[in-house]
Amino acid sequence: MKYLIVEDERFAYLELKRMMAKLCPDYILVGRTESVADTILFLENNTVDFMLMDIRLADGNCFEIFDQIQISIPVILTTAYDEHAIRAFKLNSIDYLLKPVEEDELSFALKKLQQQHSAKESTFDYKKIEEALLGSQKKNRFLVQMGDTYNHININDIAFFYSEEKVVFLHTISDKKFVIDYTLTQLESQLDKKTFFRVSRNCVANITSIKKISKYFNSRLKLTFQPECPHEILVSRERVADFLKWVDGWN
Structure with a gap:
């Protein structure tokens, strides 16, 4: 062997x-x-x-x-x-x-x-x-840098994470954003799957931040966030079934 x-x-x-x-x-x-x-x-x-x-x-x-x-x-x-x-x-x-x-x-x-x-x-x-x-080792807060100081953001205060040109941002419910040193794949395994979902290639969202789910062409879904996401977020046809199951509380 x-x-x-x-x-x-x-x-x-x-x-x-x-x-x-x-x-x-x-x-x-x-x-x-x-x-x-x-x-x-x-x-x-x-x-x-x-x-x-x-x-x-x-x-x-x-x-x-x-x-x-x-x-x-x-x-x-x-x-x-x-x-x-x-x-x-x-x-x-x-x-x-x-x-x-x-x-x-x-x-x-x-x-x-x-x-x-x-x-x-x-x-x-x-x-x-x-x-x-x-499962028993989920993150409940993130360390962020604000100028020359450090602070922590509680998990319940995070609306979504998104990536842009290989940089990952933490976006808070109060509409502030911070650069964090994690990939979205790493975040998927560190976050509570009942609350957070990889809705697209470049976004992991908190269920509480999704305010509208609309049908989109080619069997996709368009998401509207509060606060607004800097990018248009579309759930791919391949992710739709799992996404809707998650929204329905079956995760």
Whole structure:
């Protein structure tokens, strides 16, 4: 079996490599990636049977990879998250290793992986594990800079987030905007999905800021915000069903 190690910490990578060579000498390590971007590029051009993957990477968390490309191979996650999150992994039949990784734990995870591979089972639901991990870790405020000072904006005071020329802005209900150091993809995983929704490629909206939903040509929807959004926001035909379900409270 061929595998990839996704780990941005050099020592952690070397330890995984050493233990894998000892436990499964016939397995082939095809490479190492350290970031979301590098992993996506690698997987688009290479094939592996499974991955050992750290959740927190150099440029974000591993779930951004699953959001951008289709992954059907098993992943053994390595994480420094607490036991509550780890129990959630177990309930969703996901293999995991709590850092620092112990050899016997890696051995157990590999045996489970081998059994599922032999049985040709496919029980890995990455969306469920993302929700289980991040569900209890939603942001309730954001740090913003105002001149030479810093302040915080409570989540209930945010109308929407939007991107413009690769810059992401936080727009408040009081019609103020601030630059923040997050991507919209990162925000999707950090915000309460009952309140916020990725309504378009360049906007994540608070349900309370949407004042009008209008039908638009080509089966799309046009949104009107209060306060007004600097850009016209259209819900694509592909997003309409999920968007309306969210508005109807089924998220």
